[in-house]
Amino acid sequence: MPELIQPVKAQSVKEPIKEQPVKTKKQVVSEFRQAEIITAARKVFAEKGYIAATVDEIAALAALAKGTIYVYFESKEQIYNAVLENDLDTLRDLTLENIASAQTAREKIAAYVNTRFKYCEERRDFFRIMHIEPSGSPVLSKARARGWLVEPVRQLTSAIENAIAEKQIGHWPAETLAWTVVDLTSGALQRRLSATPTTTARQDADFLIKFINAALSSTAS
Amino acid sequence: MPELIQPVKAQSVKEPIKEQPVKTKKQVVSEFRQAEIITAARKVFAEKGYIAATVDEIAALAALAKGTIYVYFESKEQIYNAVLENDLDTLRDLTLENIASAQTAREKIAAYVNTRFKYCEERRDFFRIMHIEPSGSPVLSKARARGWLVEPVRQLTSAIENAIAEKQIGHWPAETLAWTVVDLTSGALQRRLSATPTTTARQDADFLIKFINAALSSTAS
């Protein structure tokens, strides 16, 4: 009877002397399987949404029996969490890094837009889940998804506030403006995801950045 | 065994002489029940999404037995269609009217934003369904929802093109700009729907309009 392997579990008592930080073979295999399952699940969830996706379908796509899935995950919900947690963390870190390393408020905004567009191109299925998931899904409510945006928005807001103080841009309500950047970006991405786009991602991103910059130069009357 | 009453059905052969356009009592009652069911269904769908909503729940909220629901509608999907069709048509007509009666491109854009905000305040549940529904739902795919926007966007696009030709606004790609107005609006509305907003709808709408106008005055470099 195989147990669920915890990703970062302390070494068991059976092997008290061996290297602690090194993964056991068991763990390596386990992580490999989990990754396989997550990959399959990401595709299925992106296509069907959480509720309509079935574990049988995920298992079929991963070329595993359903029972095997439940060796590595406790529930459908946990699979879903694993799928998102991973990409969500990466995306947030990437976004924050890129915002941080940009200098001016304008550049930080551009960094936000560009990071999202780039990551969206790379991980279409992940973005599809993000932008498509209904409120009823137990895990990623729209509200919770927004939570992941709070930190980037905070960064943008304070950069905008500084820029206003230094008269680099017009006098706008900073936080609302930051959320507007977010809305603009996800709107454009959503549009790219739902139809086959006639423009390149670069073109779309550049347009947005230009558009925002144009507005920034003016002042809220 | 009561039959499904078709909303706009030609008079049956039984009553060949009577007034054709006047509704029979049967029809009036039927429409009343349908409206009751639609109202209940709108609330449930808005809360749960199409898949998670159950017909039993809709019936309970409408204070009817499930069987009664199926006297007036053929399927869960048909209920869903009826819920949306209704509001979707109204919203589109309202939007187009208001755009048409505005003069300049700027005013037309403001008309679009204001109409959406106003209707959203009035019909929260409807907007919740619109903005929340997953791709897997059989009826309102994001793509199809976007279809309802095509006509308004067309109107805005041509207004923008004219305004550019007459140098009232900067030189922007007209259709992309129109879609941007749409994105901005639905983004802001979605934000209002998912958290209790700290600002009034008027404030949000005014901000958007000012923001767009500020950008319009410039030119895409």
Add this chain to the structure above:
DNA sequence: TTGTTTATTGACTGCTCAGTCATTTTTGCA
């Protein structure tokens, strides 16, 4: 190779839910 442990399997269970239909209740007419 054989025996033991570990991983995999898929048939099975219990539950939820859309849709049905025989029965009961209401309506409206004589």
Add this chain to the structure above:
DNA sequence: TGCAAAAATGACTGAGCAGTCAATAAACAA
């Protein structure tokens, strides 16, 4: 008031699906 037609009902059916587990296969050690 009594009676027939229409409307409403809710117990029931069948399908689909998350999660289980006894049986089987693979991996590995001696």
